[in-house]
Amino acid sequence: MDPTSAPALPFPASRSSTREAWIAALSLCLVFVAAPVRAGPGEDFAREAGATQVGRLAPAARMTTIDGTTIDLAALRGHKAVYLKFWATWCSPCRAQMPHFEHAQQGAGDDLAVVAINLGFDDTPEQVRAFRDEFGLTMPVVRDEDGRLAGLFGVRVTPQHVVIDRDGVIRYVGHLADARLDAALADARRVRAGASQEVKAAPAASATDAIVLRVGDPAPSQRVRSLGGDEVALADPQRSRRSVVAFFSPWCEGYFEKTRPGSSARCRALREQLLELGGDARLRWVGVASGLWASEQDLREWRDREHVAVPLVLDRDGALFRRFGVQRVPLAVVLGADGRVERRIDFEHADLHDALRVEGAR
Numbered sequence: 001m002d003p004t005s006a007p008a009l010p011f012p013a014s015r016s017s018t019r020e021a022w023i024a025a026l027s028l029c030l031v032f033v034a035a036p037v038r039a040g041p042g043e044d045f046a047r048e049a050g051a052t053q054v055g056r057l058a059p060a061a062r063m064t065t066i067d068g069t070t071i072d073l074a075a076l077r078g079h080k081a082v083y084l085k086f087w088a089t090w091c092s093p094c095r096a097q098m099p100h101f102e103h104a105q106q107g108a109g110d111d112l113a114v115v116a117i118n119l120g121f122d123d124t125p126e127q128v129r130a131f132r133d134e135f136g137l138t139m140p141v142v143r144d145e146d147g148r149l150a151g152l153f154g155v156r157v158t159p160q161h162v163v164i165d166r167d168g169v170i171r172y173v174g175h176l177a178d179a180r181l182d183a184a185l186a187d188a189r190r191v192r193a194g195a196s197q198e199v200k201a202a203p204a205a206s207a208t209d210a211i212v213l214r215v216g217d218p219a220p221s222q223r224v225r226s227l228g229g230d231e232v233a234l235a236d237p238q239r240s241r242r243s244v245v246a247f248f249s250p251w252c253e254g255y256f257e258k259t260r261p262g263s264s265a266r267c268r269a270l271r272e273q274l275l276e277l278g279g280d281a282r283l284r285w286v287g288v289a290s291g292l293w294a295s296e297q298d299l300r301e302w303r304d305r306e307h308v309a310v311p312l313v314l315d316r317d318g319a320l321f322r323r324f325g326v327q328r329v330p331l332a333v334v335l336g337a338d339g340r341v342e343r344r345i346d347f348e349h350a351d352l353h354d355a356l357r358v359e360g361a362r
Contacts, residue, residue, distance in 0.1 A: 001041050003091060003158060003255055003293035042093065042175040045157035045293065050173030052154055056200040058082070058164045059152040063117070065140045066128060076113055077168035081188035083114045084162040086150060089123050089131040090259040091158040093175075098135045100177040104185065105139040111166070111189045114139040119150055119158065121292065122256075122263055122328045146212065147322040154317070157293055163188045169199050212325035215343060219245075219335050220323060224288075226311040227300055235339035236284050242342070243284040243335040244355055246270060246310075247326045250294050250302035263328065266347040270330035271306055273352040278310040280356060290329065291316040 060074035076082055085101055087094040105114040118128045120143050128143050144150055153162050154173075161181055163172035165188040172184035213219065223231035235243050248270055256264035278285045287310050289299050296314050303312055315321055324333055332345040334355050345351060 001045075001251060001293050001295065001298045003042075003093075003251060042157050042293075045295075046160055046173055046175035049154040049156045049160065053162070053170045053173050056170050058162075058168050058170050061149060061152055063115075063142045063144075063149060065142050066125060066132075067140075069140060071113075071115060071140060071142070073164070073168070078166065080111055080113045081166050081185070082162075082164040083108075083112060083185055083188075084117055084153065084164070085115070086117045086119055086144075086153070086155045086158060086160040086162070088119050088121055088158045089127050090256065094159045095135075097159055097177040098137065102135065102137055102139070105137070108139075112185070116141045117149055118143045119155065119292075120144045120147065120327055121290075122260060145327075146325070147318055147327070151318055151322055156291060156316075165192070166190075167192060167199075211323075213323060213333075213341050215341050217341050219333075219339050219341060220320075221339070224313045224320070226313050227296060227303065228311070230311070232286055232311050232313060234286060235335045236337055239337050239339065241282065241284050242337055242355075243286065244332055244352065245324070245335065246274065246285070246287045246330060246332045246352075247290070247315075247321060247324065248287065248330040249290045249292065250299050252329050262348075267330050269347050269351055270332070271308065274308050274310055275306070277352050277356060278308070283355065285310040287312040288320050289314050290321060291318055 058073055060072075062070060062072050062074075064070055073082060083104060085097075101114075101116070104112075108114050116132075116137060116139050118131075118141065123143070125143060128141065131137075132141050142149070149155075153160075157175050159175065159177075161172065161174045161177075161184075162170060163181070163184045165171045171188050172181070174181050174184070219235045221233075221235075223233050226232045234245050248267060253264050253267040253271060256267065274285070274287065287308065289302075289312060291314055294314065299312055299314050302308070313320075320326075324331075328346075330347055332347070332352060332355070334342045334345065336342045343350075343355075345355065
């Protein structure tokens with residue numbers, strides 16, 4: 001799935017009265033702007049995330065804004081509702097929805113905290129700051145540097161809205177800036193006097209999620225399910241061959257072509273090198289696709305269209321991306337025959353040919 005459901009819309013950097021006119025006009029149009037062909041799948045991804053999130057107590061997450069301020073969600077329970085918006089600077093529907101988002105911030109009052117959470121996926125701190133200035137955003141902005149927040153809130157799409165009521169319970173997860181989101185925000189701000197509804201516990205962060213693998217560290221030993229249904233080990237169970245674990249997104253080559261041409265070129269290089277080198281039996285090959293804006297069907301279609309033959313895994317919850325500290329695609333991690341991380345290949349300073357040259361020199 002290509003992560004676009006609306007064209008990028010410019011927004012004046014000026015904070016003048018023109019800004020309010022843009023907000024009013026674009027807010028009325030958002031439901032139409034966000035509705036082309038791919039809006040349905042975007043909502044599908046958000047609905048899938050919501051199935052495991054809505055009705056749960058929100059994680060007691062602490063986050064730091066790009067200005068150094070700490071936000072403690074646990075401290076807001078019982079005092080304020082919370083509106084979290086997960087987004088990326090390269091995401092077209094995110095750009096289209098920013099006027100609505102700023103409008104929510106302007107009307108937040110004392111009973112609603114609005115927080116913009118950039119995924120940190122192919123976004124630098126400088127790009128995040130520039131985006132904030134371009135759109136004149138006044139709410140706190142957080143950059144999810146290690147993917148921890150996205151993991152806690154089950155992010156599958158951009159933008160993804162998470163609405164938390166005053167009692168700290170997640171009440172809504174969505175993708176579009178529409179009447180359902182507005183209704184969820186209004187409902188979350190209500191005081192639920194005497195409410196005695198059973199609430200599921202907040203999801204706990206995995207202890208291993210906080211440990212990013214570095215060169216020399218052993219790779220995870222668990223097997224992961226490939227598209228074909230087979231259980232695949234990241235490192236060689238026989239400890240006889242090195243392994244190349246290639247992290248990518250099935251949409252990155254096409255979608256990034258205009259907004260991130262460098263990333264698009266690197267994604268193309270990975271695809272071409274997997275086709276060229278993936279059959280070399282001196283190394284084991286595993287492709288790991290991000291679950292952001294991608295389903296198993298999307299990955300299967302990409303595999304068949306591009307004729308990629310290496311085993312492919314969909315990292316639906318982002319656990320492998322977080323474990324290996326992948327914040328930009330593509331990235332290849334070379335594991336030694338002993339299962340330890342040997343090197344990281346970013347396709348900017350090295351590529352998969354380098355991994356084979358090292359193997360040939362052994």
